[in-house]
Amino acid sequence: MKIKLLEPLGVDEKIIDELSSGLIARGHEFVYYNEKTTDIDELKKRVEDADVLMIANNPLPNEVIKSAEHLKMLSVAFIGIDHVGQEECKKKNIIISNAAGYCDATVAELVIGLTINVLRNMNAGDAATRNGRTIAGLIGNEVSGKTVGIVGTGRIGRKTAELFKAFNCKLLGYDALASEDAKNIGIEYVSIEELLKESDIVSLHLPLTGETRGFLNADKISLMKKTAILINAARGPIVDNSALAAALNENKIAGAGLDVFDMEPPIPEDYPLLHAKNTVLTPHVAYASEESIYRRAKITFDNVYGWLEGKPTNVMKY
Template sequence: MRIKLLEPLGVDRKVIDELSSKFIEAGHEFTYYNEKTTDIEELKKRSEDADVLMIANNPLPNEAIKSAENLKMLSVAFIGIDHVGQEECKKKDVIISNAAGYCDQTVAELVIGLAINVLRNMKEGDAATRNGKTIAGLIGNEISGKTVGIVGTGRIGRRTAALFKAFNCDLLGYDAFESEEAKEMDIKYVSIENLLKESDIVSLHLPLTSETRGFMNAEKLSLMKETAILINAARGPVVDNKALADALNENKIAGAGLDVFDMEPPIPEDYPLLHAKNAVLTPHVAYASEESIYRRAKITFDNVYAWLEGTPKNTMKY
């Protein structure tokens, strides 16, 4: 089998060598490209003779997949697969596995961090301290005792809920598919309308699909309390971000913590959320810690090992 890793995974080369050693020992051919590319011709060239491809979050469009005539398996070092050319994968009956679980804790911790930053005015507090100012106007709010709405109760949503529960929060949940694990954690499922009306903190954990694109629109934002905050560390386009900027600037909600946007950073200077009030922004770092990046690489390689042994895991429906 020709197995190719098309881009860096954020770990040292010695980790790649260690993880790929099983392939080589078993007689497979392994190729590692240590520079990312978005050039379609280069992607086609890299992919064309592969039986197995491994990627992270760099787009792999249909045209590149079409050139990989022998492609049988794709291991994605990411949770979502919306950056993959799924049309060609379907035509070729390619098995796609993702890196499920690698960043559950890491994302959940950043969600808590964003919530604390927004509720306790930490960004403004830092600026005040550096500019010789005082506590004036910086009295914030606790997380403890708040009602938290978890929109999307998959693995990351449930892990986030567990951390909020440790802060003595009441938990509401909304998902197209209710989770028994979530119910055992005392997450109470309600309609999305009731969740938005009752929650002090709304945390989004939805995948990006045709159904969820623009899910949090102006109408839904209008249901939130004026004192509530919105946290999005899932996918940027699940929110109508222009409507969110308007809601913040018009004081319709109290604040937002955002790690994802309509595009990958760098963010254009005229992007509305850059100029919105009471917004704490991070450049899509929720998934990225030293611990999670290593886990991601290991899971990505393990997915290929499992497939080679005839027991594929972390397979995605698409």
């Protein structure tokens, strides 16, 4: 079979060589493109003879998948697959596997970091120290003992809840499907309305789907406490970010820590959240640590090995 990796995975090429050596030893042809492209014609050329494709977060739209006449399996080095042309994958019965679990701890740790940064004014404190100022105006709030609303109780949501539990936080949860594992952590499931009204910290962990796009709209944001903060390290478009910026600027909520937006960075200068009050912004780095990037690459290749052996892993329902 012809197996192609369409973009770099953020690891050294020596690691790609190691991970692909077993494929080559079994007689498969492995092709690695070490430069990303979003050019549709170039992507069509790359995929046209592939039986298996591996990608990260580079868009692979329906028209590209349509041109991949031999494609049977797609291994995505990411959690979400909203950047993949799922309509064509369904038509062609293509198996899609994701890299589930590679960044659970990495994302959860950044959520905690963003939370502490927002509550303790760390960015403002850094600026004050460098500019000869004092503690004035920088008295913040503890995480300890707060009520935390986990919106989406999948793997990352549960890992985040575990870390907040170490701060002696009360855990509320909302999800379309309740998880026994979440309940065992101590998450109490409530309606989204109750969660937003009661939480001091709201942390989003939903995938981006047709149902979740714009999920946290102006009406829902209006339910939050004026003292509450919002953390989003999931997907930007699950929030009405214009409404969020307005709520921040009008002091309807106390702050926000955001790693995701309506587009991938670089963010346009006129984007409202760049100018919103009491925000800490990071450029979609929650998933990225040296440890997680290696895990991601290994899982992506392991998915292919499993599929070739008739034991597919991390298969997505779409």
